[in-house]
Structure formats: C-alpha cells, structure tokens
Amino acid sequence: MPRRQEWELTLSISVFEAARPVFTGLIVAAMVVVGAFVGHWAHGAWLNDHTPVQPIEFSHEVHAGENEIPCQYCHAWADRSASAGVPSVETCVGCHKGLAEVRDRPEIEKLFGYWERGEGIPWVKVHDTPDFVHFRHKPHIRAGVECQTCHGPVEAMARVTRRVDINEDLRMPWCIDCHTEEQVANGRDCLTCHY
C-alpha cells in the first residue's frame, strides 16, 4: 500500500505538474471549439435572417388569412410550372385601385410608386433551394400537397419566415421522408431532384 501511494505521489509531482500548462492550453482550445459550435448554432437560431424585410411590408396574414384569398390567385403558376411565381405589379394594382379605403397607407403608396414608375418589385426570396436541387411546384400541387406543408402557416404570417420547425429549413431528409411515406414514384431516385 505505501508503495502505491508513493507512485501516485511521484506521478502527481513529476508528470501532472510538469504537464499542467499543456492541459490548460488543451482545455482552452476545447472551449474555443465548443464555443464556436455554440456561436454558430446561436447565429442560425436567432441571428440568421429567416424573416427578411421586404421592400413593401406585405402581409399574408391580411391577404391569405383575413381575406381568404387563395394562394394560387397570386402565385398563379404553382400548378403549371416549376416556379409558383410572384404576382405582377399589375395583379396587385388590379385589386388595390378599387380599394380606396387603404389607398393612402404608406405601404400602398409604395406599391403605386412601383406601378407609376413602371418598375417591378424586388421581393426578397424567403424559401430557396440550392442550385443543385431542382424543385418543381407543379407535381407537388397536383399531388395535393398543401402549400403550408413546406411553407408553414403563411396565412398567419405578417411577414413571411422560413423558420418553420416542421420542415427543418427544407433539408433533404425531410423531402425523402415524405417521398418514402407517400410512396412517390422514383421518389428516392437521386436524379428525381439532382439533375
């Protein structure tokens, strides 16, 4: 027994104490790495612009929610094309020129500004897939997938956000899970989306 104690004592004095600055350095380095992960996660969770500010503070809550305008009234190509499309300024003005009660609101003034200058509105993209993914709206809409499945409850959003917990930011496993569950033809084939 005394012998073992002696051994421990020798170790603690000669090895641990000598290596002490190294251990501290390693722990600090590990803290930096852990901190970096935490920081990156925190950025994604709170600081990332999931909810971009648009050139006009257009509210889907008012249009799709309160007034119950169907999605495809404005995003008219969703069942016909790869892209759902954004409405032309003409579409917006088509309704709004008959809505005198909101005509003098600042955001509506902005809309008529674009209309009178003959310009398009540079909306900021909220949902986007990388260039190597070819997402097409048409087959999804025709298969009866609700817009909200991917886009979340847009009708309840004053400003559209892609921070919707269910779709994990439109990542591939989420697509594949749905394709598998619904037994989509060629739904697990790489070339269905990556071509």
Added chain:
Amino acid sequence: MVSRRDIFKYAAGGGVGVGVGLLLGEVNQRPLETLLSTHIPPEDFSPGIDTWYNTLCRMCPAGCGISVKVREGRAKKIEGNASHPVSRGGACALGQASLNALYNPDRLRSPMRADGEGGFIPASWDEAFDELSARLGALQAAGMGRRVWVLTGGALGSGEEALSRFSEALGANLLRLALDTTANEQAAAKAIYGFEGLPHYDIASADLVVSFGADFLGSWRSPIAYAKAYGEFRQGANGRRGHLAQIEPRMSLTGANADEWLPARPGTEGALALALAAEMLRRGRGGEDVANWGGLSGAMSLAGAAEQADIPLARVEALAERLAAAETPLVLGGGAAGAGTRGAAALSAVAALNRVLGAPGGTVRPNLGHAASYASVPDIEAFASQAASGNVSLVLLAGVDPAHDLPDSLGIRRALERAELVVSLDSFINDSASQADWVLATDSFLETWGDDISSPGAGSLTVTLQQPVQERLFDTLSITDIVLRLAARLGGAVAQALPHADAQAFTRAEWARVWQSLGLNGDFNERFRLAQQNGVWDAPLAEGMADTISPEVPPPPAAPGSEFAGGESEYPFVLHPFVTQGFREGQGANLPWIQELPDPLTSVVYGSWAEVNPATAEQLGLGMGDLVEIESPAGKLSVPVVVHPGVRPDVIAMPLGHGHRGNGRYAKGRGANAASLLAAQSDSATGALAWAATRVALKALGKRGRLTRTGGLSRTLGRQILGPGGEH
C-alpha cells in the same frame, strides 16, 4: 488542481469560440436573392415554362430558320427550326452564339454621338433624327443626293428592300459590301447553265462530290443545309456511300472529312477542272448539249494540268476514273478557288465539268432565291476616290464593318475619314463605327421584324419570317425602323416610297405585295399567321416562275491561272485567307462563346494564327507558337505560327475575322486581321474582289507568340482510332 486563474482562461476561450462561431455563421449565411416581379407581364409569360418562337437567324446570309427558347420574357437558347427546309433542325455555332450579341456587355443601349475626342456620348433618338434629317434634307433640296452613300451587307429580304427604296428615292448610291465572290459564281452559272442566281446543289443524291475549294461543311454558302445533305450522301440514302474529293491548298473542315484531299497549287483549280472536263468528253461522258464545245480543244492535257497544280498525275487520273464512272456526280467550286483574279473563269470551268457530267437538272438545279449583287472593286474604288476629292457628304453604314472586314488597300477607312458625316447603324462600336460621328444603336435580330429568301435555298422558294422573340432590352431600333423614321421626317418622294410606320408594318406589307404579285389565292392573314407559327413560308410556285437550264450554251472560256500581287522572289508564299464558321469575316469575334470555341483543325482558342507546313517551318527554323511577321505588298502583321501538315509548303493560311480595333472587349486587339494583308486585286471578268490573290513573305521574329490551344498532340497514343495501318 484547477485554479481560479484557469477558470478565467477557460471562460475566455469559450467566449472567443462563440465569437468565432457567430462570425462563421454570418459569413456562411446564404446571400439574399431578389425575386423581381414583372410590371405588366407579357401575354405568354409563365415563369419556369419555355415558350419557343420560330424566327430567322441573321448571323450570316444562309437564311436558316431557328427556334428560340424564351423564358420569363428572355431568349435563352437557340436551336434549328426542325420544320425549316434549309436548316432542318440544325443550328451552327455562330447562330447559337448570337445570344452573346443580344446580352453583350458592350452592346450599345442608346444612340451615341462622337464627342470629338475619339469617344462617344449617349444621345436621344430625337437628337439623332433631327441632325440626320436636317443634313439629308439639305442635300436633297440642293439636288446632291449622289453625295450620300449607303453601305450595307449581304442580307436580302424586306430590310434590304427598304434600304434600296430609301437610296433610290434620295438619289443616293448603294454599295453592298462583303468579302465575297458571289458575282463570279453567278457569272459562271449564267454562262454555263444559262440561269440567273446561284445554283442549288443536291449533295444528298450525288454518289461522288468533287469540291474545288468549297468548304461546304464549314463556312461556304449554307453549311447547315449542306451538312444535313452530306449526312444523307455519306450514310447511303440511295444505297451507297458517297465519295468526297476536296481540292484546296489548305485543309478545311470539309477537306478533313473528305476521302481524298488534293492540295492543288493556288490559282490552278480552273485549269484542272477544264482538263478534267476535256478528259470526260474524250471518254464520251458529254451529252447532246455540249456537242458544240468541240471537245474543249483549248483545255490542257491531264498531265499538264496535274503538273501545273502540283498533284501527282496518278492521283488526277484516279479522280478522272471515278468521275467517268460516277452515276450522279456533282462538282462544287467556291471559296479561294473562285477568288483569284480569274475566279469567274475558274468557276465556269467547274460548271463546265458539271455540264459535261450531265449534272445540270440532276444534282445542279436552278435556285429560286435571288442572290445579292455585291459591289465590285471598281465600284468601291469609285467611292474611295469620290471621298478623296471631298465629294462624299454622308455615309450611312447599315450593319457593315468594312473598315475591318475588307482590305485596307481598297481605301474604305481613308474614305470614312474624309466623308463629312459618317453614321453607323450598329449594335457595337466596331472598327468602322469608331470613325463615325453618330452610331445609332440597333436591335438584335431577335428583337425585331424582317424576312429573308434563302439563297441557295432548298430547291423550293423558301421565305423565312423574322419576328421578335422578346421585347427590346434597350433604347434601340432596327435598321428598317431607322430608315422608315428618317423617310417620314424627310417627307416628299422618300416618304412616299416608304409610308410604313415600322419594321413590322413594312414586313407585312412586303409579304402582301409578294403574295399579290405571285397571284396566290386564299386568306393572306391566315398565311401570315401560319408563317409566324412555322417561321417559314415554303411557297407554292406560280407557273413559269422557276428558271430553267439553257439547252445549249457556248463552250467555257479558257481558265488561265490566277495572278498574284507581289513578286515571287520578294514574297515567296501565297496567302490563303480562310473563313471559319464561327468568326466569318468578323461577325463572330465579339461573341465569347465563339472566341472560346476551339478551331476544328488547329484547336486554337482566343486568338488568330498562321498555318505553316512542317517542311517550311523547318526551313525557317520555326516551331509551334513562334511569332512571325507576315508582309504583303499591302501591309504587314505579326501572328503566332501553327505548324500544320494540312497546308501546302508554298502557302501560308490565315483565318479571317480576327484582329479588331474596336467592337467590344472580346474582339478588340485579339489576333491579327488577315484582310489587312490583301491587295486590291479584282477578277478580270466580273471585277469581284479577288481576296485570294496576294503573295506574302514570312520573317521569324525570334520570340514566342501567345497561342492557346486546347489540344496539342497529333498522335493517337495507341488508341487505334485510325483503323489498321493508321497508327503512329
């Protein structure tokens, strides 16, 4: 034992880490993209869905029908129009790259006026029309319309008609400029076949094609149509594989595809063709129609012609054997073979060989289009001398760049300097436009109306409609629009000749006029709508409309050798300028896709070069990429060398279309302009520009040039791709 101090250190490390993480997150964040909505969408606008429009390609005079893929109101891709009888679904590199002209960063976005210091400043159309119509009006009122010169290119159809009417009503001169020998081909067809215009060659039904200098697969006349026909000729549409012999001093794309390549000495092609014709007559191939030719006693013997052309007699005899045995032979003549000082005579000799072989009416047929008649060298010199004596008040450059495309020796660049006012109608500040006082920004052909009659066509009357496939990107007008607006401002006889509002109205009115002149029945509006849909009007022919082949013509003239500018001792090599499909005479140089497309024979990209035979290179101590100075009696330039076995030892070959002074960032200063070496030689019969009749000297500069090639090995590395015995 962990001390208090250590805890602080760990915490600091963690803090730094979080900061780094936040920064990384910020840096890696996907950049925000905008989704620009339309203001008022075009009628056919569906985002993500293609709309295809059939229209006409105007990058060269072949008149191919194309289909353009349009998405979100923008042209995206060009393919051949499958229902068009000329292109039959094919589109060449230059046609496909015309999108590069539409979206070119150097394309003019509004009219520009010279600032007097070599630069240009944007101006409005009103300013441009005010000044132009004031000048033209004053000249017209003073009865000095002759002091106005309209220079245009080779395009036909309504646009050309508007320009001719405008010049005529104004009393102005109209010059059609191109590095072209159509006049020689027309003279040969008139003399030997007895019809006007260019012949239609039916390559598909031939069993033997002998081509004297015509690079019909690469650049000659209508390469897309000929390439389609060549496919049928080769793959045995009539149960046999056709045989192709190519006679030219430098191997073209067609020569590379041929079964035999006979590098005849430049300028001797006519004598060789005539000797072969006489040989065929001796072998009894001639019919009744050539009975009055007296056996072509003036022609050389095969042996004499073979010696003059520097081809082994055995090869010429073997070719004669094939010709005599062929059932449906076809002989083509063009390119440099028809561009010597005896070009018309050489092409007449080629036509005579066809006539002896019985090709007219079979593989050679009258064409139903009308070819442009280009200005002869005397015409151009008349313009230059008028300018030199101060008699040219206004030059209107309608989509041509003669300061680059034509030899300096013709004096066009000097004439433009002397003219009082030069107005260029173009999309770029090209070499000629840089000398102009005004450059009026023109549409891309994809943004406006027009039409063309394909010549050579497809054996029927092929009229192709050009229609806009998208809205104008910038504040531009088409040449026809500009002419019509000028006419309206000028009033009087000019306005009477051109009372139409714009290019669309004019094109439609022209179609209606032709419709009536052909005496066609039916609903014109419906026909026009169909043409908009199909892109083409493959017109039915009225009785007696087609030209016919004369039953009997006088024998062809002798075909003496071409004469070259420059003495043989001082200038030991013949310069062989050649046209490539992408660059043509310079039209493709400002298109990056064309610049980066490797030349099919040398694989050179982004630059020009001179092809030198290995024996000549060894003699002069030249290696691949060495810089040489090439000097002719008319000028000199320096260019890197490509040592290439496909060119005769006494010939230096250079591609045309490179070496611009202006014309945008992709063209400017890239390569050297072979046209600047050409002497002002002309054909002795027609006066057409003899662009293949100049000798040059070669001097090594002792340094390397910039030569970029995508390939480089001429060996097969044991892959056995040349078949047995072809390995090296």
